[in-house]
Amino acid sequence: MNYTTKQIAEITGSQIIGDGSLHVKNIAYDSRTLFSVSDSAFLAINTTKNSGEKYIQSAIEKGIDIIISEHHHPQYDNITWIIVDNSMKFLQKIAKFHLEEFNLKTIGITGSNGKTIVKEWLYQSLFHDYATVKSPKSFNSQLGLPLSLLEINKKHQLGIFEVGISKPNEMSILTDIFSPQIGILTHIGSAHSSNFHSEEELIAEKIYLFKNSEIIIYNGDNELVVNKINAGYSSKKLISFGFKKENNVSIINDWKDKSQEVLIKHFNEEFSVPVYQRDEATISNVLCVISVLKEFGFDHARIVEKLNVLKSIEMRLESVNGVRNNLIINDSFNLDLDSLKIAFQNIKEYNKPQKALILTDFVEGKNADQLYQEVAALTNEQKFNSVFLIGNEITKFERVFEAATFTFNNTTELIDNVAINQIENHLILLKGARKFEIEKVKSYLELQKHDTVLEVNLNSILHNINVHRALLKPETKMMAMVKAYSYGLGGYEIAEFLQHHHIDYLGVAYADEGVDLRKSGITTPIMVMNPEQHSYNIIIDYNLEPEIYSFRVLELFNEKLIQKGIQQRYPLHIKLETGMHRLGFKKHELGDLIKKLNSMNVKVQSIFSHLSSSDDEGEKEYTLQQIHIFNENSLKLMAGLNNQPIRHILNTSGIVNFSAYQFDMVRIGIGMVGVSANVEIKKQLKSAVTFKTVISQISAVKEGESVGYNRKFKATQNTNIATIPVGYADGIPRLVGNNVGFVGIRKNLFPIVGNVCMDMMMIDLGDFLAKEGEEVIIFNSNPSLEDFAAYCKTISYEVLTSISRRVKRIYIKD
C-alpha cells in the first residue's frame, strides 16, 4: 500500500489531526515487533480484552509519527493522528478499498486444516507464471486477512489468501472485504471449536466465503460438505477432490505403496504424479494443488514439474542456545523479502541487546539492485552490531550495509573466519536460501550437539492456553505455573513467551527459579510457592512475591522486611488449607492472621488454595467441599483486610471441570503442554513437546543372540536391532526396557528391548527398513506423552520433569 494520511482519512471517513501529506506504506499494530518506522503508521487496535492504545507511547518512542486510534491522546504532540470510529473496521475498510484498486485474479482458501500449506504450495507452483502476492505466515483472521490484502501492489497478477474464522458471523465480515474468484475448501476436521454448535453450522459459515466465486474446489470426502455445496452453489463450477472415488479428482492406486507413483483420476483423465511423503494430509493437499493447476490450464508434464519442486514448508523459527552465550535463531522459512520482514519482527521478542545477522543471496533474483537496496535499508533499521553476507550477489552491496559487515563466497568460508568465532552474548539470526546450507552454521554455533532433543513448540503452548481461556470469563486472570524449569521444558524461554502474550502471573517453586527469570529480563509478577528462609533476601531484592502458608513464615519474612528497611507494603500470597493437607492456614487461624497482617507492612496480593483431586470424577464431592471451604475462609479473611486480594483455586483440570469456580484467577500448568484428562478438551489441545533422537546404528541379530547388559533380550528369530543414544541418564526410566515401552519411527511403534543403559537403549525393528540417522520419536503423537507415561507407570508431570538437563531443548515458533 501507499497512501497519504489525507487519503486514508478520506477513504475510511476518519478525522485527521496533523499532517495530511505523510505517506503510509505499512501499518503496524504490535509495538513490540515494530521493525521499521519509516512510512509506517501504528494502528492501536482495541479488542474486548485489550486496548492497543496502551502501546501508543512505546510506538512513538520507537520513532512512529503517525498514529491511527479511536481516541486522540493530546499529550503526544508533533505527530499525526487519524481518529477512527472502530480500529478493526477501519483496517477492514482500507483493505477492501485497496483490493478494489487492483484487477488481479484471486484465490481464497478456507478449511480447518491445510490452509497454509495449500497456500504456500500454490504460491510455489504459480509464482513463476504470475506475479503473485500471498498471505504472510498464516495470517487469515479478522486482522490477518486485511493486513495481507494491504500487501497487494500494482505489479501483482494473482493473489492467494487464507481466510480463517473462529466464531459464527465472522465469515460475512471477511467475505464483504474479500470475495475470491476461485474458492478452495481444504479439509474440515471433525473436532470443531466450541464456538460453533455443530459441524453443519461451521461448514455453512466457512463456505459463505464462496458466495461470489466462479469456481469452488473443495474436499469432497465429507458428506455434509458435499451436500451443502451442491445445495447452495449448484450454478457454479464445482470441483471436488479427496480419497473417495466419487470425487472429480481422486486416486486410483494404493497411494501408501511408495514403490510406485500416485495414480490420479482427474474427471475422465488419468495420470501419475510423484509424491514423496505419503501421509493422508499430504496426499489430500497434493490433490487440491493438482485440481487448481489443472484449472489454470497446466498440462500433465508441467504439473509433474511443479510438484517435483514443492518444498515442505517449515515456517518455523527455531531458537537454540549457542556457544559463548549466544542465542541462535534459525529461520528456515524461504528467503524472500516478506520472510525477512517476519524474521526481523520475530527477533524483537528476544531481549538480547547485541545482535548479528547472517544473510545469503536471495533466490528471487528479479531486479537484484532494487531488491538488495531494500534489504539493506531494512537491515540498517534493525541496528545489528555485525552483518555477515554470503554469496556472489548480496556481497556486491556490502557498502550499503551500515553495521560492521563481513563478506563470504560460501558458508564454509564463514565458519572458518575469525570474526564469527569471536561473537559472544549476541542474538544471531540465520537467514539463508537453501542452497547455502546455512544449517551448517547453526550446528557449528550450537552449544549442545547431542542428537537427542526435547523440542518445544511455543505456538502450541499458546494455543493450549487459549483453549483453556475459552472456558473462562474474559476478565479472569491467569497464572502460568513455570515451576521446575517449566515442567522440564525450559525456564526463560517459556516465561519470556508467556510474558510476551500477556500472562498475568508466573508461579515458581523456589526463589532461585524466580531470580533466574528476573535476571533474564522477566518483569511479570512472580509468586514463589516455597519461600525458604535463607532465600528471603533475594526474594525481596528481585521483587518476587512469596506464598505465606504459616505464622512462622509470615513472621520470619516480616522480620526480614523490617531488617531491610522496606518502606512500601510488600506483596504476599496467602495459602489456605482446604483439604489437601499440605500447606496453608486453617479456619481457626484466620482471626489471628488478620490481626498480624494488619499490623505488618504487607499487602495481601492474593488468597488461594489448591485442589487435591480436580481431575478425579469420583472425588467431585470432595472438590466441591474444598471450593466451599475456600470460598468461606477467603471471604472471612478478606473482610478483615483493607484491600481486595485476587482469589484463585483452579489448576488445569480445575479449569476444565470446575470452571464455575474460577474466582478472579486460575493457575494453568500441565494444560499448556497439551495434556488433559478430559477427552473433549484433549481433542482440541496440541502436543507441545517432542522428545526425539536418531538411530546410531542398526545391527542384524541372529536367532539366539542376545542384546545388552545381562543378556536380557534373546532373539527368538533373526531380527534387526537399532541402538539409540538416549538412556536413563537422560530421564528414560529403566523400567521401560525389556518390552515394556515403545518408541516411534515413521509413526510405527517398536519395542525397547533389553535393559536400558545409561546413555543408550536398543529397539527391535524386526524386518522394518529403518535407516541409520533416521528420526526416532520417544514421545510426541505416537507414542504420546501420555502413552509414554503409562509405559513408565507414572504421570506426564513426572516424565517431563525427569528429562535431564543434558537433553538439548529447542524452541519452535511457527
Ligand SMILES: *Cc1c(COP(=O)(O)O)cnc(C)c1O
Ligand atoms: C503446579 C501447580 C499448579 C498447576 O497444576 P496443573 O495440574 O499442572 O495445572 C497449580 N497450583 C499449584 C499450587 C501448583 O503447585
